[in-house]
Amino acid sequence: MIKSFINYPGGKYRLLSQILPLFPLAYDNFVDMFVGSAVVSANIPLDVPIFAYDLDRKLIELLKFVQRVPAEYIIVNVEKLIEKYNLSDTGANGYHFYGLDSANGLSSVNKPGF
Incomplete structure (x- = not known):
């Protein structure tokens, strides 16, 4: 699915x-x-x-x-934004990397960059 x-x-x-x-x-x-x-x-x-x-x-x-819009364009630009603002990348790192799980959310990790 x-x-x-x-x-x-x-x-x-x-x-x-x-x-x-x-x-x-x-x-x-x-x-x-x-x-x-x-x-x-x-x-x-x-x-x-x-x-x-x-x-x-x-x-x-x-x-x-x-x-x-082509998917590749979106992916490349989202990856740039993640890097630019130092946001979480659970696709690459998973939740464990940030010491969290999906139930806890990532707001504490992303708040400074956001």
Whole structure:
């Protein structure tokens, strides 16, 4: 299953194994009314048009940006920001490196750079 590229409140990644079997086997469109991190939309089993909605307009702008910009461009620039502001990089180092786990969060590590 595809994880989201952002950590979003109310994320449904851990629920996907329970949610996806409830979807019909065939449909013409997929409507995601509370898209959040788009993890459900990214994991629907069929190749159909997706209509994603959320009240958070900045979130929708971010999702549209990610949809139209090459992934490599985003990755390179995020890595530059991580380095520039000395932010945590759990993808490279894991939580152990910072003496934390995912339940504790990284705000104490990232606050000075942020």
